[in-house]
Amino acid sequence: MNIDTNARYRASHEYARKDGAEIVAGISDHAQSSLGDIVFVELPEVGKTLKQGEAFGVVESVKAASDLYMPMSGKIVAVNEDLQGDPALVNKDCYGKGWMIRFAPADPSEWNGLMDAAAYGKEAGKE
Amino acid sequence: MPFVANSDADRTAMLAAIGAKSVEELFADIPAGRRFPKLDLPEPLSELEVLREIESMASRNVTASTCAWFLGAGAYNHFIPAVVPAIASRGEFLTAYTPYQPEVSQGTLQAIFEYQSMAAGLLGMEVVNASHYDGATALAEAVLMAYHNAPGRDRVLLPAALHPEYKDVVRTYLEAFPARIEEYRGDPAGAALDDKTFALVAAYPEFEGELRDLRPAAEKAHAAGALFVVQADPVMCGLLKSPGELGADIVVAEGQSLGNSMNYGGPFLGMMGATAKLVRKMPGRIVGEAKDHEGRKGFVLTLSAREQHIRREKAVSNICSNQGLVMLQTCVYLAAMGKGGLKTAARLAYDKAHYAAELIGRIPGFRVENKSFFKEFLVATPVPAEELAEKLSRRCVVPGLPLSRYYPERRNELLVAVTETCTKAQIELLAESLKEAAK
Amino acid sequence: MNLRPEPLVFELSSPGRTAVSLPKGDTPSYELPAGLVREDSKLPELDELTVVRHFTRLSQKNFSIDTHFYPLGSCTMKYNPKANEVAAGLPGWRNTHPLVGAEFSQGAIELIHKLQVMLGEIGGFEAVSLQPAAGAHGELAGVFMIRAYHLSRGDSKRVKILIPDSAHGTNPASCTMAGLETVTIPSNAEGGVDMDALKAALDDTVAGIMITNPNTLGLFERNIEEIARLVHGAGGLVYGDGANMNALTGVFKPGEAGIDVMHFNLHKTFSTPHGGGGPGSGMVGAGKTLAPFLPGPVAAMEGGKYVLRDPAKTVGKMKAFYGNFGVLVRAYAYIRMLGAEGMRRVAENAVLNANYLKSLVEKDFPVKYPRRCMHEFVAMGDIAPGIHTLDIAKRLIDYGIHPPTIYFPLIVPEALMVEPTETEDKEALEEFAAVMRKIAEEAKANPELLHAAPTTTPIGRLDEVAAARCPVLCYRG
Structure with a gap:
């Protein structure tokens, strides 16, 4: 299981990584591998404001579909348009080219409530 | 015992093998007091006797086989080429189920793909699904789809002249959602759209026959940020512009008239098409092309993550069983009729309907109310239309639908439908009979 | 198999061909509405023989009940009597109009009306509506x-429906x-509803419960009356999903055991053909x-005449008009041919066949809940x-058997849901079991055979x- 040590995590397997004042989010390697080949990613409109824990999109494989939840509250500033044409990027490089959204956090202190890599590794290992 | 394969000897052997003393023992989980209740059903009959009984019931209906037929209103007596039932009654199609195992269902899957392709061309849409229960439920699901597509918007505009049963079904389906259903009169381009409207629905043609160019309405709907949903006559689309060409985002249609009998109202075929960008919001099964590891082309159910068996409470719809066999009939019908056949049938219906309107319009006291129509038109009658319908039906001329069936106050209006199956002589008989009955 | x-059809098309002959126009011709005339409806052009051969060849690429054993769990793929088709095809039905x-x-x-009465008797219901299409x-x-x-009682806080985790996706x-x-x-260790979890979930926000009985594990819910009592006690109602009614005709009347409303699938229990997906x-x-809330219209007898009216x-x-009428005719013919004794025999033999088959298969393919099953087992x-x-499913195809339902119910990992139905004979069951045994041996000795399967079909695994990533949903010329 590959865990980006610079990122923090929700128990529902979304990661959040700081990039300047903004946050880049996607799903963890553990999540992409248990979903299998991803066929579609639905992402929110840029400019939308969402609360922590609110669904920002959906990721689909052939046999399953999962909602994607905001790791922190914030306003969407960009979504990864490449995923429309090539959703497999999430399987190939979930922390890099397979990122999903970039948002401006509304409450940066929410970061502290997320799991760090070690805690997430333990949590995901249980499944 | 019919339809049970095993003999008593087989059963005895099987019970011994599983270590049960009796068949009754297998039902021990059922509460004792509720087990094997008395069933008060009529005595069983042989196949011969049952068919005789059913035939005697069936013979008590007035049918288009023996009458001059001008009743439509959502179920139409169009011609069905013999090849359609011949193919659809093949056991390999009739007794298969949903093609979950593509390797042994390529027949059904390819037929669905061909239906999707032909229907998409006919309706002018980029995607068509594998069917809904009927045109009314297809419309209701289209309205729900438009509702879920536009969070924050809660208003849908229906034509006042939509089929009354379709209105009822839309109301039933939307009952649990905080959506406002409002009606507009006349041209949909004049409907009062606003920034809360998620869909403008238009009928092409309307229940009462009126046929309009929908392009201005499509433009207005889009300018207001609403989806333009069109309920169309699919036979007409063989002759006149498709709803897609006029700007529809979602098209629904009753496919009964494409190769299916009237069957006292069912099973019918709910057709639904949409633009490609709406496909993941679309309910119903969809078949797509795929390749196997050797590169051989095949067909498979796809985009299933929208559906109930995967998405459960978050599915776009609960639909599972659909109208597969009816869809197959329409598939064969469209292939058999082809471009030329459907256009000819539609043109015949158009000309015959206009001839009928001309004759009826000439009868003193009768007036055709439509400016433009396809195969069905509304007639103002000098006496209650229900009386005319009753008198004529007894003489085996079924003249149309008295609107009072749906709108009790509209007593003197008759909706007349004419298809390619009506002859000139029957049309003239209709006009003469109406004239005489109204005296 | 072809x-x-x-x-x-588009690839077989050639301009100017047609498969139909239509009458010549016998009325004057009228001008078409300006601006609405269509150039091209995009339909193909084929002759009649080509149409017949094309669709006949396609039909030969299907497994079906008429051609193959089809133990698709939860779908009740029983034989569809041919008399049903004759009955439904009578011109007196086909050519009459709902209005x-x-x-x-x-x-x-x-x-x-008669079918309402018979189905009401089989289910133990006060009233029946034949409107729903599936x-x-x-x-x-x-x-x-x-x-x-x-809502009619002014109780708007009941917004929850309880659903066991073994339920079909259509329920939620x-x-x-x-x-x-x-x-x-959740389900308990025996495959039934966990009664403690049920009790904990019951409060005044519960509108009701949806319960499938026998459930999707093929097990009869022994606590059904207790469940109904508890839910009713909390002010909720009980919905019965009748997908598995084939185990219970003439054996148990759900309406008498506390079920307030229930659907039957006429295309399963009452033998109407599945048509490749419906109707x-x-x-x-x-x-x-x-009963007063049933969808309308329903048939009734008034003053010596049959009428349709709303509850x-x-x-x-x-839906528009009166249900899938053609399907109703088939179900009517079926029940009339069987009568009370026949309906009970259907359930008895469905359950006997399933238990016999289970006993033959379970040595090679473990059954998670090994108690006696009803009409199917997982x-x-x-x-x-x-x-x-x-x-396993794909290898079965190579042996000429339609696979059972797979990966459902979700609570059984690697599920294989087998429903033989009462219309299969003992030999067919034994043949299936023998094939399963052979596949089990292959799985150990030569797993590649299974991974490569099927190899006897027009295409392999797709x-x-x-x-799904790049959907092609229409012919693209």
């Missing part, structure tokens, strides 16, 4: 009725369409509490390293991932 690739008026369609309304459509009608009932999806929330109730019929029956507090119309396919249920 292994040759069959071109699409011709009650006086001119007495035969049709009579059949609806099982899921019946479920939707049922949850609409439950919602309408609570139907609730969402009726604006109700779904609460999942079905999902009639709903209701007890006294919910007093109907939830409205579920085994597991991961019987050797690297072997999954999908491999790349469903690529198909």
Whole structure:
């Protein structure tokens, strides 16, 4: 299981990584591998404001579909348009080219409530 | 015992093998007091006797086989080429189920793909699904789809002249959602759209026959940020512009008239098409092309993550069983009729309907109310239309639908439908009979 | 099975061909509406023989009940009597119209009425509506009725429906369409509803429970009356999903055991053909509490005549006109041929066949809940390293058997859900078991055979991932 040590995590397997004042989010390697080949990613409109824990999109494989939840509250500033044409990027490089959204956090202190890599590794290992 | 394969000897052997003393023992989980209740059903009959009984019931209906037929209103007596039932009654199609195992269902899957392709061309849409229960439920699901597509918007505009049963079904389906259903009169381009409207629905043609160019309405709907949903006559689309060409985002249609009998109202075929960008919001099964590891082309159910068996409470719809066999009939019908056949049938219906309107319009006291129509038109009658319908039906001329069936106050209006199956002589008989009955 | 690739109708098309002959116009011709005339309807052009050969060849690429053993669990793939087809095809049904008026369609309304009465008797219901077009459509009608009932009493806080985790996906999806929330109730170690979890979930926000009995594990819910009592005690109502009614005809009347509303699938239990996906019929029956809320219209007898009318507090119309009438004729013919004794024999033999087959198969394919089953059982396919249920299913195809339902119910890993039905004979069951044994041996000795399967079909396993990533949903010329 590959865990980006610079990122923090929700128990529902979304990661959040700081990039300047903004946050880049996607799903963890553990999540992409248990979903299998991803066929579609639905992402929110840029400019939308969402609360922590609110669904920002959906990721689909052939046999399953999962909602994607905001790791922190914030306003969407960009979504990864490449995923429309090539959703497999999430399987190939979930922390890099397979990122999903970039948002401006509304409450940066929410970061502290997320799991760090070690805690997430333990949590995901249980499944 | 019919339809049970095993003999008593087989059963005895099987019970011994599983270590049960009796068949009754297998039902021990059922509460004792509720087990094997008395069933008060009529005595069983042989196949011969049952068919005789059913035939005697069936013979008590007035049918288009023996009458001059001008009743439509959502179920139409169009011609069905013999090849359609011949193919659809093949056991390999009739007794298969949903093609979950593509390797042994390529027949059904390819037929669905061909239906999707032909229907998409006919309706002018980029995607068509594998069917809904009927045109009314297809419309209701289209309205729900438009509702879920536009969070924050809660208003849908229906034509006042939509089929009354379709209105009822839309109301039933939307009952649990905080959506406002409002009606507009006349041209949909004049409907009062606003920034809360998620869909403008238009009928092409309307229940009462009126046929309009929908392009201005499509433009207005889009300018207001609403989806333009069109309920169309699919036979007409063989002759006149498709709803897609006029700007529809979602098209629904009753496919009964494409190769299916009237069957006292069912099973019918709910057709639904949409633009490609709406496909993941679309309910119903969809078949797509795929390749196997050797590169051989095949067909498979796809985009299933929208559906109930995967998405459960978050599915776009609960639909599972659909109208597969009816869809197959329409598939064969469209292939058999082809471009030329459907256009000819539609043109015949158009000309015959206009001839009928001309004759009826000439009868003193009768007036055709439509400016433009396809195969069905509304007639103002000098006496209650229900009386005319009753008198004529007894003489085996079924003249149309008295609107009072749906709108009790509209007593003197008759909706007349004419298809390619009506002859000139029957049309003239209709006009003469109406004239005489109204005296 | 036809292994040759069959071109699409569009690829067989040639300009100017037609498969139909239509009458010449015998009336004057009229001008078409300006600006609306269409250039091209995009339909293909074929001659009649080409149409017949094309679709006949396609039909030969299907497995079907008429050609193969088809133990697709939960779908009740029983033989569809040919007499049903003759009955439904009579011109008196096919060529009559839903709006011709009650006086001119007495035969049709009579059949609806008689079928309502017979199905009501089989289910133990006060009243029946034949409106819904499929099982899921019946479920939707049922949850609409439950919602309408609570609202009619001014009780708007009941917004939750309890659903066991073994339920079909249509149950929760139907609730969402009726604006109700779904609460999942876990199963207990015996495969039934966990009664403690049920009790904990019951409060005054619960509108009702949806319960499939026998459940999707093929097990009869022994606590059904207790469940109904508890839910009723909390002010909720009980919905019965009748997908598995084939185990119970003449054996148990759900309406007498506390079920308030229930659908039957006429295309399963009552032998109407599945048609490659439909049409079905999902009639709903209701007890006294919910009968006034049934979808309309229903048939009744008034003053010596058959009429159609709406129940007093109907939830409205579920579709246009009166259900899938043609399917109703088939179900009517079936019940008339069987009678009370026959209906009971159907359930008895369905259950006997399933138990016999289970006993033959379970040595090689473990059954998670090994108690006596009803009309179907759920085994597991991961019987050797690297072997999954999908491999078993695909290998069955090579032996000429339609695979059982796979990966459902979700609570059994690697599920293989087998429903033989009463119309299969002992030899067919034994042959299936022998094939399963052979596959089990192959799985251990030669797993590649399973991974490569099927090899006897027009195509092998398809790349469903690529198909969903770049969907091609229409012919693209």
